[in-house]
Amino acid sequence: MIKKKVQKKKVQRKAKARAEEKKQIKFIGQVTKIRQTEPATVIEWPRTINHVHTYGMLSPFFEALRKGKMMATRCPNEKCLENRLWVPPRAHCPDCHTEMVWESLPNPVIGTIYTFTQVVYAGIGIELSTPYWQVDVAIPGLATIPKSYLLYGEPYIGMKVKAEFRTKNPTNTVLDYYWVPYAG
Numbered sequence: 001m002i003k004k005k006v007q008k009k010k011v012q013r014k015a016k017a018r019a020e021e022k023k024q025i026k027f028i029g030q031v032t033k034i035r036q037t038e039p040a041t042v043i044e045w046p047r048t049i050n051h052v053h054t055y056g057m058l059s060p061f062f063e064a065l066r067k068g069k070m071m072a073t074r075c076p077n078e079k080c081l082e083n084r085l086w087v088p089p090r091a092h093c094p095d096c097h098t099e100m101v102w103e104s105l106p107n108p109v110i111g112t113i114y115t116f117t118q119v120v121y122a123g124i125g126i127e128l129s130t131p132y133w134q135v136d137v138a139i140p141g142l143a144t145i146p147k148s149y150l151l152y153g154e155p156y157i158g159m160k161v162k163a164e165f166r167t168k169n170p171t172n173t174v175l176d177y178y179w180v181p182y183a184g
């Protein structure tokens with residue numbers, strides 16, 4: 001009788017050990033490739049990340065771009081020295097730290113090329129084909145000269161351009177607006 005009890009306990013212990021073994025930690029990563037072993041080991045280790053980012057109080061700007069509109073912020077403080085509009089928007093006034101208010105720019109948004117540069121070798125993370133013209137466009141009523149890109153054509157200083165919006169398949173980034181030559 002005692003022997004049987006001991007046997008049963010043994011079986012139980014073995015089953016428990018097997019169950020524990022099944023719960024063991026597993027390597028779930030991607031196996032690296034060895035590039036070189038001499039004089040030192042060099043491995044190739046591909047990495048991807050899923051970057052989660054909030055636009056916070058600036059969300060209305062990106063929402064408007066998706067809808068084909070440009071929104072800007074203005075400081076509502078009458079005593080502030082800077083009462084012009086800001087694009088890209090600011091949640092708080094850089095001069096007096098008052099919370100900004102939102103305003104839509106009149107459509108179409110027409111601006112003038114203030115300066116430009118050709119991007120031939122873009123940095124990692126720039127999701128535009130190269131070469132492209134990066135243009136700084138002066139927009140009437142703005143305190144800022146926002147940077148974007150010219151969709152087509154050759155820029156020159158003083159060139160009139162019109163904002164267009166990527167409302168179809170928006171990127172939900174600042175790339176959802178760009179400039180095209182404007183003849184009007």
Ligand SMILES: [Zn+2]
Pocket residue numbers: 075076077080081082093094095096097098
């Ligand atoms: Zn202010």
